[in-house]
Amino acid sequence: MQNNANVIIIGGGIVGTSLAYHLAKQGIKDIVLLEKDYLAAGSTGRCGAGVRQQWGLKMNCLLAKESIAEFEQLHEMIPTDYDLEFKQKGYMMLAYDNEMVNQYKRNIQLQQSLGIDVEYLTPQEAKTIVPHLNTEGLIGATFCDKDGHLNPFTTTLTYAIGANRLGAKIYKNTRVLDLVREKGKIKKVITDKGDISADLVINAAGPYSKGISKMAGIDIPVFSERHQILVTQSIKQIQDPMVISLKHGFYCQQTPHGSFIMGFGDPNELKGTDTTSTWNFLEEMAQKVLPVLPSLKNLKVVRQWAGSYNITPDSQPILGNSEEVENFYMAVGFSGHGFMIAPAVAKAISETIVGKEPTVDISMLRLKRFEAGNLIKEPSVV
Ligand code: FAD
Structure with missing residues (x-):
């Protein structure tokens, strides 16, 4: 392996690969990406890969909108x-109480003001879009037909190819073991394939981001939590949009192959990077999804697995360089929405690094917000 680079990115998930691509696109030469396993081996390859613009915070709406626009053009x-x-x-978000309806209506106003085409639906209208939806107890729903989902593996590999074509080097099976810090700067990255120095080091290590920051001598407020997910047999297409119920805490989509992918959030899930899947999950998933989508009852589950959310105190990422170590950047703590905002985040970080005005202002996501007690309030986190 080479022993010098301009920028080193640690982690080959959607964040690391889209960063490599966007940095290279900004004209930065000599970028190196280090991945301990294979590309998309972490949370990215284990995620639902749903992409939605239906957020309650302007910045998140814009990051998702920019990212979806980029996904639409990725092939070109x-x-x-x-x-x-x-x-x-589309994504359909279900509301079962007045508080949620009011929140969703406020979100729609914001989303529409930003040019995101989201509509409010009555239960009957929701049922015309998802005919197998049980509308019992449902008060309303929101729907955006430009939301959706992608294959997280081919998307990540596409960014890696794009970065590579622009000159970035990607070293797979290369584990970062330590960082050498001298006089407030990272001098060297120690890997199991040799040492490499760089002007800038970016932590995009997903669930392992806390450990990588520790190597730089920085304690960041993140933890990882297991999230489980399953896929069923394929059947004919019966469900167009991703369906989300924050009340039941689940998301459920039918892929272009006909299989259903679904999961739910559980605050009592195992903390850490263990990704063992459990029998309990299978049973609880069925209990959550079947009251809402009863016709999935007899579907056979072909596989279940787990991945990690990397979570901060406000469930929003930490982006930007650390004040303690100026050449150490972070793009971590993406919780359950890192896939859908990664391209716009990567673009904004890259623009900032080359001294341009970022397309989307991400300054509120800096690490120091936690010290200052400026936690971000985003009502639409799953
Ligand atoms: P990762 O993909 O985890 O990449 C980090 C990489 O760093 C890994 O490949 C890892 O091997 C590597 N690495 C770690 N340590 C080292 C080291 N020492 N040396 C070298 N390499 C190292 N998000 C959405 O937007 N939509 C969804 O529908 C969605 N659904 C989800 C469902 C589940 C079950 C889970 C678990 C997550 C979901 N997410 C979703 C969240 C999303 O997966 C993450 O936010 C996103 O993938 C984070 O990407 P990343 O590149 O930061 O991390």
């Missing part, structure tokens, strides 16, 4: 043989 931007399997058939 980076031509490859990979099928991104981008299914843009």
Whole structure:
């Protein structure tokens, strides 16, 4: 392996690869990405890969909107043989109480003001879009037909190819073991394939971000939590949009292949990077999804697995350089929405690094917000 680079990115998930691509696109030469396993081996390859613009915070709406616009053009931007399997058939978010209805209506006002086409639906209207939806107890729903989901593997590989074509080098099976810090700067990255120095080091290590920051001598307020997910047998297409119920805490989509992918959030889940899947999950998933989508009852589950959310105290990422170590950047703590905002985040970080005004202002996501007690309030986190 080479022993010098301009920028070193640690982590080859959607964040690391899209960063490598966007930094290279900004004209930065000599970028190196280090991945301990294979590309998308972490949370990215284990995620639902849903992409939605239906957020309650302006910044998140804009990051998701920019990212979806980029996903729409990814094939033209980076031509490859990979099928991104981008299914843009919408996201439907269900509301079961007045508080949620009011919040969703406020969100819609914001989203529409930002040019995101989201509509409010009555239960009957929701049922015309998802005919197998049980509307019992449902008060309303929101729907954006440009939301959807992609294949997280082919999307990540596409960014890696794009970065590589622009000169970035990607070293797989290369584990970062330590960082050498001298006089407030990272001098060297120690890997199991040799040492490499760089002007700038970026932590994009997903669930392992706390450990990588510790190597730089910085304690960041993140932890990882297991999230489980399953896929069923394929059947004919019966559900166009991704369906989300914050009340039941689940998301459920039908892929272009006909299988259903679903999961739910559980605050009592195992903390840490263990990704063992459990029998309990299978049972609880069925209990959550079947009252809302009863016709999935007899579907056979073909596989279940788990991945990690990397979570901060406000469930929003930490982006930017640390004040303690100026050449150490962080792009971590993406919780359950890192896939859908990664391209716009990568673009904004890259623009900032080359001294441009970022397309989306991400300054509120700096690490120091926690010290200052400026936690971000985003009502639409799943
Ligand atoms: P990762 O993909 O985890 O990449 C980090 C990489 O760093 C890994 O490949 C890892 O091997 C590597 N690495 C770690 N340590 C080292 C080291 N020492 N040396 C070298 N390499 C190292 N998000 C959405 O937007 N939509 C969804 O629908 C969605 N669903 C989800 C469902 C589940 C079950 C889970 C678990 C997550 C979901 N997410 C979703 C969240 C999303 O997966 C993450 O936010 C996103 O993938 C984070 O990307 P990343 O590149 O930061 O991390």
